[in-house]
Amino acid sequence: MSSSFSLPKRLVSVPIFAIQLLLIHSVSSLNLTNDYLNHKCAVSEGNYKPGGKYEENLNFLTKSVSTYDLPDGFIRISRGDAPDSVTIILQCRGDSYESKCSSCFATALAGFRRKCHRHKGGIIWYDQCLLIISSINNENSRKIDYKNSFSMHNPKNVNEDPESFIKKTRDFLNELVLKAIKPDGVNLVYYASGEKSLGTKKLYAMVQCAQDTLQCRKCLEWNIMELPKCCNGKQGARFLSTSCNVRYELYPFLRTLKTV
Missing domain, CATH: 3.30.430.20 (Gnk2 domain, C-X8-C-X2-C motif)
Known part of the structure; x- marks a missing residue:
C-alpha cells in the first residue's frame, strides 16, 4: 500500500504545529490536544461510487469500530472481496485507549472523509491516533513503512x-x-x-x-x-x-x- 500514495514522502516543520508550540507558556501545562497532523490519499486505489458495494462495506466497518471498547487502542478489521474489500487499521496513542480512542477514531474518520473524499484508501494522522483505510488486504502483519x-x-x-x-x-x-x-x-x-x-x-x-x-x-x-x-x-x-x-x-x- 505504501507505494500508492501521491504526496511527498516527508513533511517537515508543519506550520500549525510550530504555532501551537510557540503558544505554550509553561512546561507544566499539558498539551492534550488532538490536532490534525497530516494525511495522504491513496490515489492509485481509485475512488468508490456512492451507493456501491465498497461504500456499503466501508460504512459497515466504520459503524462496527465505533461500537468497540478498544481497550488496547488498536484494531484491524476487513470486510468484502476485491475490488470492493475494505480494511481499516486504527492505532491510538498509548495514553488514549478505550473511550478516548473511540473519540479519536470519530475525529479521524470525519477528517478522512473530508480530505480524501470518496478515495478507496488513505492515511490520516492526528495527535492521538492513526487511521488507515485501504482496499488492499494482503497481510496480517505489516512490514516497516519507510515511505509514508x-x-x-x-x-x-x-x-x-x-x-x-x-x-x-x-x-x-x-x-x-x-x-x-x-x-x-x-x-x-x-x-x-x-x-x-x-x-x-x-x-x-x-x-x-x-x-x-x-x-x-x-x-x-x-x-x-x-x-x-x-x-x-x-x-x-x-x-x-x-x-x-x-x-x-x-x-x-x-x-x-x-x-x-
Missing part, C-alpha cells in the same frame, strides 16, 4: 550545550525502545513513555509501534536515526510513519507516563 513518514519539530533550539542534549535525548529514546518491546505479561505493548531530568529541565518522551507492525525495534531505531536529519538541537520533535513513531519535548504532552 514525516517529521515535525519545535521551532526553538536548545541554547545550553546542544550536543549534550542531543546525546541524552537519543539515549533516552533508545532506553524507551527497550521498554516498548519488552513483553508486559503475555502481551507486547509496543509503547513506552517516561521523563528524565536534564539539570533544571525535564525531558518527556514516548515511542510506539502499531500493534500489527513487524520488527518494532528496527522501526523505532530507524525513526530515532531519522530525527537528526530534521530536528537536531530542537527543544521538541517527533518522527511519524504508519508503522511507528517517536516524540520528545521539554514539557509534558501525555495524560500518563509509564516511567522507565
Whole structure:
C-alpha cells in the first residue's frame, strides 16, 4: 500500500504545529490536544461510487469500530472481496485507549472523509491516533513503512550545550525502545513513555509501534536515526510513519507516563 500514495514522502516543520508550540507558556501545562497532523490519499486505489458495494462495506466497518471498547487502542478489521474489500487499521496513542480512542477514531474518520473524499484508501494522522483505510488486504502483519513518514519539530533550539542534549535525548529514546518491546505479561505493548531530568529541565518522551507492525525495534531505531536529519538541537520533535513513531519535548504532552 505504501507505494500508492501521491504526496511527498516527508513533511517537515508543519506550520500549525510550530504555532501551537510557540503558544505554550509553561512546561507544566499539558498539551492534550488532538490536532490534525497530516494525511495522504491513496490515489492509485481509485475512488468508490456512492451507493456501491465498497461504500456499503466501508460504512459497515466504520459503524462496527465505533461500537468497540478498544481497550488496547488498536484494531484491524476487513470486510468484502476485491475490488470492493475494505480494511481499516486504527492505532491510538498509548495514553488514549478505550473511550478516548473511540473519540479519536470519530475525529479521524470525519477528517478522512473530508480530505480524501470518496478515495478507496488513505492515511490520516492526528495527535492521538492513526487511521488507515485501504482496499488492499494482503497481510496480517505489516512490514516497516519507510515511505509514508514525516517529521515535525519545535521551532526553538536548545541554547545550553546542544550536543549534550542531543546525546541524552537519543539515549533516552533508545532506553524507551527497550521498554516498548519488552513483553508486559503475555502481551507486547509496543509503547513506552517516561521523563528524565536534564539539570533544571525535564525531558518527556514516548515511542510506539502499531500493534500489527513487524520488527518494532528496527522501526523505532530507524525513526530515532531519522530525527537528526530534521530536528537536531530542537527543544521538541517527533518522527511519524504508519508503522511507528517517536516524540520528545521539554514539557509534558501525555495524560500518563509509564516511567522507565
